Amino acid sequence: MTIARTAGISTAILATLLSSVAHAEGTLNLLTWEGYADPSYVTQFEQETGCKVNATYVGSNDDFAPKLMAGGGVFDLITPSLDTTKLMIDLDLVEPVDTAKITAWGDLYPTLTSLDAIQKDGQIYGVPYTWGGIVLMYRTDAFTTPPESIADLWNPDLKGKVSIWDDKSSIYLAARKNGDMNIYSLSDAQIAAAQQALVEQKPLVRKYWATAGELVDLYKSGEIVISNTWAGNQASILKRAGIDMTEFVPKEGAEGWVDIWMVVKDTPNLDCAYKYMNMQLSPLGQCAIANINTASVANPVAAKSCMSPEQFVELHQDDPGYLERLMVWQSLGDRYEAYANAWNAVKAQ
Template identity: 35%
Template sequence: MNFRSDLPVKNPIRNPIRNPIRNLVRPFTMGHRLLAALLIGCFSLAALWLPARPAAAAGCTLTAIVWEGYTDPSFTKTFEEQTGCKVKATYAGSSDEMFAKFRAGGGRTYDIISASGDITERLYKAGLVRPIDTDKLQNYSSVFQSFQGGKWNTFDGKPYGVTFAWGPNVLVYNTKAVKSKPQSWDILFDPAYAGKISLPDNPMTIADVALWLGRSDPYDLTTADLAEVKQTLLELRPNIRKFWTTAGELANLFQSGEIVLAHAWPLTYTQLSEAGFPIDSVSPKGKLTGWTDSWMISKNSRNPEVAYQWIDYILSGAGQKGVIEVTGYSGATTLGAEAVGEARAHELFMDDLSLHSQINMWQSVKNYDQWVQLWNEIRS
């Protein structure tokens, strides 16, 4: 997806160590037996004092709850081979689902979470995540300067997350069914597409509608504002075939012919484009919401050091390139920009970040309970 076009070891050798105890314990003399017993005791004491081997070396499992595509096997396999630690990921369809599942285990079920800006503060205030020690990340200095200490993951002057990806929510359409390239979100209301569009099943979509209505801050809405948003969504409701929860589900809706237009993530465009489906997307200028995603580590993580290794890997050129190629999202490090090449980095605004400043990035909403109530009324 081109955002700019829409906007101005070989196998290790087994070398078993001879067991000194087995060689010493021979049924010859009492002296030999006493000596063996003494040595066994010494080895036992030494085991108590020697440092434990890293969890990864023991074949650990790093658990994560993430947005789709962020732990794709195409690049996760390299990390697993390097560390000996398996990555077990659960995909979430919305920030609310992600937060609920992460909190349900008291922060013990998952080691890490790929949190968007609308729940980072909630995770922090709930005491579920730990501050990030950036000294443990060799690649942290490559994170774009404006992303270090970002307001979306820095609280009380401390970083609680590390930014690794970002992007806009876009308008995706079937080029065979929609002949002319859409110029605005207004096309979603066209009666010609009744029952043929899809929206994300996420209360944050309310912010998009607020932008369509001309609100300058789509995350600071009064009761009157919400009432207007509700009326607009009710008018749009006849055109909505289904509310999607994952990019894969949305791609299936396009391929089955159930829909021809959708408010979507770039990931769906990438998936369908690679499958040869007639798909394109536009990013209507000035009317964009989006997300800046951060890795956050559970306060009760069983594998915090491996979590740091994972984050550092994703910040690397290989990690960033992997995420970008799978999702079509923009990366967050200079190493990533170098890995994908100058042209691709330019397409994704990784060279000047001008698109990032134009997107109304997801953030915490003070009256979010009202947003959830409104959304439940619309989707029912």
């Protein structure tokens, strides 16, 4: 289902779709990213609250709207990134958050709680959770001259050794390579140029990676030597596996992301949903996700209580301005489909 068609569905039809499959009360169904429902803390949460957790994982922000709209399953909590939250709100798929029920709300970075992309008509629709950058990385032993530019992903000498994320943000990447830095407000001509650049790159690409684990496996098997990456995540996993990796911000800059917990509209599991969000913002949840996904977190108070001073600094928890220096994802509004269609057209060729 296209986003354009999705956006045209009436509220009444949405309600019918979402109510067509009964929720299991007391069972929290998550549509989320890898690591956001890890047994290392979910087991404890289930034991302490009596709320059972089931998770369905996504590989791209483009997955949230179609999966919620499909009517084939019902979710209670989702974690879209900042460029997708407005879409969830505008499609009436999520409901406002009662911040008074979020114990740590006052401890979160004000930069995150004041984000426009989680607000509408004076109400808050999302709870910031984790954040980070989308940078480049490479196998250190594969290069005598270190890469420094997005253009290195288009190096013909690396044919079959390149991977980029299977996500519409690849349009952002290619646009910057073309010198178009207004990546969230590209014209049709700029999107077409980014699409063409990605088509030209395609013979160099071994595979478009969809999950963190898939990218790690591509490096472990020696199939690729350079890619984009979620900052700190896959590089750390590979280093622990004995593969020397170098992560860097290209000279064209790096994007920034923020993942947001959002409550699916009319969930009967509201009590469990708030308990889960509160756990995720506690020292248990914040340090667990920092260690599992090597992501920076939204609650510096919790982070400081459970991180070593070195980790606190390494994850930029002492420097919230770091996020402001990144090209933080923005809502694409009615341009969403133009970007998504361009990326899908690249893959289809």
